Every structure is written in structure tokens, then in C-alpha cells.
Amino acid sequence: MDIFVSVVSMIFMLVVFLVVLYGAYIASKTLANMQYGKNTKKNIKIIESVAISQGKMLQIIEVSGEHLLIGSTKDSMTYIKTLDRDKIVVDEDRFENHFTKYLKKQKDKVGK
Numbered sequence: 001m002d003i004f005v006s007v008v009s010m011i012f013m014l015v016v017f018l019v020v021l022y023g024a025y026i027a028s029k030t031l032a033n034m035q036y037g038k039n040t041k042k043n044i045k046i047i048e049s050v051a052i053s054q055g056k057m058l059q060i061i062e063v064s065g066e067h068l069l070i071g072s073t074k075d076s077m078t079y080i081k082t083l084d085r086d087k088i089v090v091d092e093d094r095f096e097n098h099f100t101k102y103l104k105k106q107k108d109k110v111g112k
Contacts, residue, residue, distance in 0.1 A: 047088065060088065 047060040047067065055074045060067060060083065067083040 043064045045062045047062055049057050049059045051057050057072050058080075059070050059072060061070060062068075067085055067088055069080040069083055071078045071080055
């Protein structure tokens with residue numbers, strides 16, 4: 001009888017854990033979608049960022065249709081120059097489907 005109670009208790013705890021895990025997944029997905037929605041309707045967009053050393057980055061940003069090169073550190077941001085829009089190469093698909101492709105790849109691995 002003690003073994004039965006232990007098994008039922010363990011199964012119940014596993015179900016509770018899975019429900020909490022699923023709830024965290026749904027919450028993080030919802031918050032990410034809300035944050036993405038906030039960032040897509042703004043006049044400022046980060047086009048590309050490159051780390052040049054620890055805590056120092058070069059960034060190409062778009063502000064109201066104008067492309068700017070800035071340098072940023074943990075304490076400051078510095079305007080470097082305005083860039084010619086025609087010379088900038090932007091890969092729009094790079095960010096949009098990256099996570100979806102990663103999840104599909106992982107799903108295919110699990111399915112095999």
C-alpha cells in the first residue's frame with residue numbers, strides 16, 4: 001500500500017511540474033510577443049550590432065528613415081556618422097525566422 005501511495009504521489013508531482021513548465025512557456029511566449037509588438041511600431045530600429053571588445057559595440061540604427069553609425073559602451077553612446085542608405089546590406093529574414101528554424105531543427109532531432 002505504501003508503494004502505491006508513493007507512486008501516485010510521484011506521478012502527481014510530475015504532472016504538477018509539467019503544468020508549471022507549460023505555464024512558464026506560455027507566459028514567456030506571450031510576453032515576448034507583447035514586447036515584439038511594442039518594438040515594431042517605433043521610429044527607431046537597430047539594424048546591426050557588432051561587438052568590438054568587451055562592453056563596446058558598433059551599431060547601425062535607423063531613426064526615422066535615416067541610418068546612423070554609433071559607438072556604444074556601458075556608459076555612453078557616440079554618434080560616428082550618417083550612412084548612405086544604398087550601401088547598407090540588410091538581411092530582413094535573418095531575425096524573423098531564426099528562432100522558428102531553430103525550434104524546427106530541434107523538433108526534427110527529437111522526432112528521429
